[in-house]
Amino acid sequence: MRAIGLVLFFCAVYIMADPIPDSFFGRFKVDRSENFDEFLSAKGVGFLTRQIIKLASVTKVFAKGPAEGSYTFENLSSKKNVKYDFKLGEPFTGEGLDSTKHEITFNFKDGEVTEHHKRLDNPEFTPETYHYTMSDDNKELIMRMTNNGITCKRFFKRQDS
Template sequence: MRAIGLVLFFCAVYIMADPIPDRFFGRFKIDRSENFDEFLSGKGVGFFARQIIKLASVTKELTKGSYPGSYTLENLSWKKNVRYDFLLGEPFSGEALDSTEFEITFTFEDGEVTEHHARHDNPDITTETYHYTMSADNKELIMKMTNNGITCKRYFKRQHS
């Protein structure tokens, strides 16, 4: 009986949420950034740490999960790999590349995937939301972030297997 309840729950979540379109799925490697140094500086990241962060190669891979309505986002870097298995609109605990613990929620609305982070140790003050869109030719994943009035964009080129 419990198994039937779980199946019904996942089916309801899948039906209620707009699914992420196929154009978002794939492996994307960082290509370039706009205003990223200013964005990091506005967050209080020091000069030397900013230089290291800007040089880091990051790859994002978004795939469908193992059951309907589930997804996986992997952030791959030389320092650390982070994997998020999620349902749209369902908060979960996760760790960022800098090892900070967050409550994370993904949504999809109006052609945009959002990834919202609220710190476990300070949820009211230090929240971040990443907005992902696709380029018109579906060859780039574009991530937009804003903090303290400073907006930056990071462009990730689609990698072919």
């Protein structure tokens, strides 16, 4: 009976989830940041490491996946590349940029894609959620992150026309 309940719950979540709009699909390269150094500092990242992270080239790619209702997300950087294949609202295990296993869930609601990470190897570590919105002209992907009361934004310019 419990299994039937879970199946119905996931079906309801899938049916209720809005699809990601086409405006999010494309390749976006980091252009600028607001409050990023303060955000990294609040996470406990040391000065030298922060400087390296801030200089890293980062590209984010959202695309429709091969199956109905599926998507792909790539985070490409000079340090490491990760690619996730997912369906909205369905948690999956993937490798984070920190090379550890994460439980990751993507959702879309009210014009915002969220990417939620929970580290499986370190459950005491505070889970993180990244919020993505599009600029009014759809030329920038805007990523918002918060840690210990410090919020930063990173702006990614669309690379494809």
